Amino acid sequence: MVPAVDLIFVAILGGLWGSFANVCIYRLPKDKGVVSGRSHCPKCKKKIVWYDNIPIISYLILSGKCRKCKREISLHYFTVEYINIMSFLIIYFLFGISMTTILLMILSVSFLIIFLIDLKHFIIPNSLTFSLMILGFIKSFDPNLNSIFPNYINSLIGGFFGYGIIFSIIFFYRQIRKKEGMGLGDAKLLAVIGFWFGWISIPFVIFLSSIFALVFVIPDLIKKIKK
Template sequence: MDFIFIIVMGGLWGSFANVCIYRLPQDKGVVSGRSYCPKCKTQISWYDNIPILSYLFIQGKCRKCKKQISIQYLIVELLSVLSFVIAYFFYGITITTLLFIILALTFIIIFFIDLKHYIIPNGLTFPLMFIGFIKSFDPNLNELFPNYINSLIGGVFGYGIIWAIIFIYKVLRNKEGMGLGDAKLLSAIGFWFGWIAIPFVIFSSSIVALFVVLPSLLNKSKKFSSEIPFGPFIIIGCILYIIFIEQYKNLLF
């Protein structure tokens, strides 16, 4: 029963994540008003708003105007369910599971907003920083999470290193290289996982970004000066850190 409950909650919160992804960049309230078709603006009935199942049943099309609904909605809900299931599988019904669920949902929302709009809302990164730091005062949490000193150092280090990159790039090229949204996101990761996570996240996210962007550079559809959303790569780097944390620490120590 617990497993079914986790899946259902993952789908419901994934549906809420979709609302955030659509409305936050437009400065719209995420809890005001019913969901509606982005094409014809028709309100979506409850039976067409059941996470995952409704999308599959109506074949990804609005029942009213028959226009295709972005598969992103299905992907976000599936990722949310997957995140809930993985957190529950490894940590059960614990505070650690709740924290990872909060982190995962925020990461999903940031990932898709930055991917499309090239922005990372402060309304997402600031609460993430706050939670990351406050939780560090609990000595009974999973060893993945640092104490409050390492958390504070991590938050400052994460922000400072991206700020320094932005500053140096602007001095050398006289234009912005990255956004402060990336600095705040990396700072939040520092608050959550401590200063030790920052070098790994920066290195791995840069490598992933290079492999993703390299084909576009080779076929000249993008230039080195082209703007790319780096937030999704920082998130991927953080996920890789969580997966390979033991190997990383063994390498260092």
């Protein structure tokens, strides 16, 4: 049994990091500092006081509206905090108090940030992918981590394999279709996964993401065929 106090602590941690993720999603693509500068309402530009800036809770108390201008605060802030709390709790359930848990929490916050920046701006910040690659490689020298993580040789192969496979797809796609299918950001992202989980994770991730992509593409195709 996991004690309730631990769960509350992990949930608060998840909320705070989710809130930090929101700041990154908003500021990283604009090259604004992530640490400096207080948060303000994007609509009326008024500074947000600390008690209106509590993850999840403030959003519910203010029922999703800015205290000053009463205009709606995007549900996206709430969703990011919520998803992050859930993923922190799941990681904690699976790996308890361990270095593996801390590493996976760092990875999941980062992926949440990357995913949402990519969704909004179609870019994947190098500052994030490169730091994750380095961290993924360095951590593979620690023999005491959970066996979901590979050793450093496997990690290194995974990183290059992940990058290389997307890079070659981009290359051949460009030769055949004369246009871009994917960006190098995707290659870097797969390199991150390779460095973190070893080469074996690469075909697995490609398989999963193809299914994921198909789920999105098929309804579109059916519409086109009907027309």
